[in-house]
Amino acid sequence: MANSGVQLLGFGLSLIGIIGLIVGTILPQWKMSAYVGDSIITAVATYQGLWMSCAFQSTGQLQCKIYDSILQLDSDLQATRALMIVGIIVSICGLGVACMGMKCTTCGADDKVRKARTAMTGGIILLVGALCAVVACSWFAHNVIRAFYNPFTPVNTKFEFGAAIFIAWGGSFLDVLGGTMLAASCPGSKQVSKYPKSNTARSASGSNKEYV
Numbered sequence: 001m002a003n004s005g006v007q008l009l010g011f012g013l014s015l016i017g018i019i020g021l022i023v024g025t026i027l028p029q030w031k032m033s034a035y036v037g038d039s040i041i042t043a044v045a046t047y048q049g050l051w052m053s054c055a056f057q058s059t060g061q062l063q064c065k066i067y068d069s070i071l072q073l074d075s076d077l078q079a080t081r082a083l084m085i086v087g088i089i090v091s092i093c094g095l096g097v098a099c100m101g102m103k104c105t106t107c108g109a110d111d112k113v114r115k116a117r118t119a120m121t122g123g124i125i126l127l128v129g130a131l132c133a134v135v136a137c138s139w140f141a142h143n144v145i146r147a148f149y150n151p152f153t154p155v156n157t158k159f160e161f162g163a164a165i166f167i168a169w170g171g172s173f174l175d176v177l178g179g180t181m182l183a184a185s186c187p188g189s190k191q192v193s194k195y196p197k198s199n200t201a202r203s204a205s206g207s208n209k210e211y212v
Helices: 004-026 075-101 114-147 164-185 196-205
Strands: 030-033 043-050 051-056 064-065 160-161
Touching: 004 075, 004 114, 004 164, 051 160, 075 164, 114 160, 114 164
Parallel strands: none
Antiparallel strands: 030 043, 030 160, 043 051, 051 064
16 A cells, blocks of 8 residues: 555646646647758748647747637547547546545545545546547657658648647656556555464453352
């Protein structure tokens, strides 16, 4: 059974990981324009995220546009958005369940075995949410790499990884690490001795003696 220090560390890592997932999902820098080919110096840098696309000009002006219609987006982007949202929601639910089962909380403190099982369940839920985020980030990265090395992709439309996908990746791995620590709170089995205590038996036999 994990001690309270390991549980607190796992809770903190999971909380930071969830914040990283939320920040990475909101930011538009999931992929950025790649400077390849002859035109190395460009006046506009293009960023694309899950919710909007932005253009950063050399004058310092940033213009962003939210995607107008969900149905106009490709299926890969829609799947990535759905997996990230599901991963965040599941991770938040798992963190709440794990909080109720931690040793430092007073919720259900009478039954330690049930609290340990609750913390373990929360850790498993966190792992499921983190797995959804890892799959979403890896899927998006695979599509970026495939389009970058495609010879039929124009040079001025090639993209590379942005900062947001690394933030989401880092948050998901912190979520995995924290969920693993919380999932290690499995209740230990109580070992019952096969033989009765000798002191108890002797005291019981001695009390039943009658003196004449």
